[in-house]
Amino acid sequence: MGKMASEAFFVVVVVAAAAAVVLANALPVRSERGGVEKDEVNIWPMPAWVSHGRGHLYMSNDFVLSTEGSGYGDASGILKDAFHRMLAVIKLDHVVDANFSALHDQPLLQGLRIVISSPKDQLQYGIDESYKLMVPSPEKPAYAHLVAPTVYGALHGLQTFSQLCHFNFTSRVIKVHMSPWTIIDQPRFSYRGLLIDTSRHYLPLPVIRKVIDSMTYAKLNVLHWHIVDTESFPLEIPSYPKLWNGAYSTSEQYSVADAAEIVSFAQKRGINVLAEIDVPGHALSWGTGYPSLWPSKDCQQPLDVSNEFTFKVIDGILSDFSKIFKFKFVHLGGDEVDTSCWTTTPHISKWLKKNGMNESQAYQYFVLRAQNLALSHGYEIVNWEETFNNFGNKLSRKTVVHNWLGGGVAQQVVASGLRCIVSNQDKWYLDHLDTTWQEFYANEPLTNITNLKQQKLVIGGEVCMWGERIDGSDIEQTIWPRAAAAAERLWTPYDELAKDPRQVTGRLAHFRCLLNQRGVAAAPLAGQGRAAPEANRGCFW
Numbered sequence: 001m002g003k004m005a006s007e008a009f010f011v012v013v014v015v016a017a018a019a020a021v022v023l024a025n026a027l028p029v030r031s032e033r034g035g036v037e038k039d040e041v042n043i044w045p046m047p048a049w050v051s052h053g054r055g056h057l058y059m060s061n062d063f064v065l066s067t068e069g070s071g072y073g074d075a076s077g078i079l080k081d082a083f084h085r086m087l088a089v090i091k092l093d094h095v096v097d098a099n100f101s102a103l104h105d106q107p108l109l110q111g112l113r114i115v116i117s118s119p120k121d122q123l124q125y126g127i128d129e130s131y132k133l134m135v136p137s138p139e140k141p142a143y144a145h146l147v148a149p150t151v152y153g154a155l156h157g158l159q160t161f162s163q164l165c166h167f168n169f170t171s172r173v174i175k176v177h178m179s180p181w182t183i184i185d186q187p188r189f190s191y192r193g194l195l196i197d198t199s200r201h202y203l204p205l206p207v208i209r210k211v212i213d214s215m216t217y218a219k220l221n222v223l224h225w226h227i228v229d230t231e232s233f234p235l236e237i238p239s240y241p242k243l244w245n246g247a248y249s250t251s252e253q254y255s256v257a258d259a260a261e262i263v264s265f266a267q268k269r270g271i272n273v274l275a276e277i278d279v280p281g282h283a284l285s286w287g288t289g290y291p292s293l294w295p296s297k298d299c300q301q302p303l304d305v306s307n308e309f310t311f312k313v314i315d316g317i318l319s320d321f322s323k324i325f326k327f328k329f330v331h332l333g334g335d336e337v338d339t340s341c342w343t344t345t346p347h348i349s350k351w352l353k354k355n356g357m358n359e360s361q362a363y364q365y366f367v368l369r370a371q372n373l374a375l376s377h378g379y380e381i382v383n384w385e386e387t388f389n390n391f392g393n394k395l396s397r398k399t400v401v402h403n404w405l406g407g408g409v410a411q412q413v414v415a416s417g418l419r420c421i422v423s424n425q426d427k428w429y430l431d432h433l434d435t436t437w438q439e440f441y442a443n444e445p446l447t448n449i450t451n452l453k454q455q456k457l458v459i460g461g462e463v464c465m466w467g468e469r470i471d472g473s474d475i476e477q478t479i480w481p482r483a484a485a486a487a488e489r490l491w492t493p494y495d496e497l498a499k500d501p502r503q504v505t506g507r508l509a510h511f512r513c514l515l516n517q518r519g520v521a522a523a524p525l526a527g528q529g530r531a532a533p534e535a536n537r538g539c540f541w
Contacts, residue, residue: 040178043163044511045219045488046496047185052178057107057136059165059174061096063087064111066143072116078151078268079114086158089217089518090165090174098173109135109176110142112161117149123267125328125459129221130186131157135164135179152270153186156219160185163514189445191421191460192490193222193274194483196475197467199229199285202252207472209265214480214520216269218487218511223266224274224331224462227254230301233285235259239316242289259324267326274382275325277317278333279303280366286313295348299341305362306342306351315373322377329400330374334367335384364391371396382421385409392416400459404429411448414457422461428486430478431466433529437508438501441485446494461490477530480522481512513539 041050065083067074074080131153137145144161148154160183168175194215196203212223227235233246236255247253263273280302287294293310294300303310321330339359342348352362371381380398388401393416400419403409406426413420422428427435427443445461463483470478485508489497498504508525515522516539523530
């Protein structure tokens with residue numbers, strides 16, 4: 001179900017190793033097919049397969065990373081940096097100063113051994129994100145053991161390991177409860193996205209970085225960057241430098257170097273960045289620097305379909321994008337196009353008649369021409385669903401249709417042989433504050449899609465944080481914890497998901513408190529999105 005990574009690694013290991021690797025005193029954790037809450041296991045998202053015991057371990061103050069036997073050299077420092085970030089979120093700035101002699105020879109973990117098969121760390125869509133974690137290692141009980149085909153699977157394993165560890169205030173040491181653990185895991189879908197919108201409100205770079213860090217905790221792996229829109233154009237485009245005259249101010253812009261740094265920051269955390277320019281609508285800000293892109297001064301969008309300069313600018317943007325945004329896909333928008341300016345502007349109306357087009361045909365012409373430009377720069381394309389609804393059979397076969405208007409579209413898209421990303425606004429729009437976390441959790445991307453071949457064309461889903469009513473002051477509590485509810489839907493095997501969201505309330509509440517401890521301003525579960533906490537109570541109460 002969904003694009004599955006390294007099925008041979010995962011399926012064979014689950015079947016054969018699940019019984020063989022678990023230590024003798026482990027208590028295997030099972031769920032009914034209905035997705036019953038996994039007794040005391042507080043891991044989010046729930047892994048594909050988990051077993052645990054009733055013991056506990058302590059982490060040494062000098063807990064180390066070992067890569068003995070690994071095929072990955074870590075020249076870029078991705079693994080080392082992730083290991084140190086993991087230690088930081090486990091310790092949570094507490095002073096770990098235990099007197100280990102007072103622990104009476106309790107089992108002590110000296111480090112984590114990580115063995116990665118692939119020497120490569122190029123991040124791209126569909127990369128193997130699976131991992132296997134044993135705490136402690138059956139072979140070397142002084143170490144935990146993490147095995148993954150790629151470094152990006154190992155990053156997910158580190159996130160899971162971090163949730164097994166807790167600072168103990170009595171002993172002043174990091175404690176691993178319910179050991180021994182064996183966890184075998186991989187994502188259900190290859191695309192697990194979060195959209196941020198930097199046009200409606202500018203988001204400072206530290207805010208974007210913090211959002212990216214928080215995504216890793218829930219194992220989301222695509223940051224959809226809706227960079228520009230009607231309201232502002234904050235990104236530098238060297239090919240057409242006047243475009244960012246459309247920014248709100250010179251203090252609310254992103255340079256090429258800024259964008260490249262965000263891509264690098266995300267990549268080192270296993271997150272791809274999907275860049276979007278929304279054409280031909282949602283583009284009024286483009287004309288601030290280049291007024292000829294407007295149909296007229298009085299009718300300023302969509303972009304002028306009759307002007308060759310329009311397509312030269314799009315080509316220039318995509319050329320500059322290709323040097324920064326290395327993800328397989330680029331998002332070309334295509335939604336909510338009101339073509340009335342084209343018919344009421346004399347020179348465009350004349351052009352339409354000359355070329356034998358009505359406004360609907362001109363919309364199709366524009367989208368398909370933009371698609372060809374993207375293809376020429378090596379991208380595959382994501383378009384909002386209106387393009388499919390209006391001329392789906394004309395779209396490039398390299399198109400991924402982004403569903404947002406409602407249910408039933410994904411079913412039609414995959415039946416046509418195209419791929420789909422699900423973001424239906426009634427369930428997965430974070431700016432809809434009246435949509436509860438339970439609705440986020442229950443939203444199933446494969447609803448009414450029973451054909452296995454067609455199921456695989458749903459590459460995943462995305463929660464959307466549109467920016468009309470958020471900025472750096474409230475983005476985190478609007479995203480979390482509702483995005484985490486969708487993240488489990490996209491990560492955890494379907495048969496292990498709760499059929500009733502109430503069954504995971506305690507575990508999600510625990511994860512929300514964990515986010516708070518890590519400095520992420522996640523809102524309470526009760527009430528609407530970004531609701532205030534109840535008075536006078538502890539988070540883990």
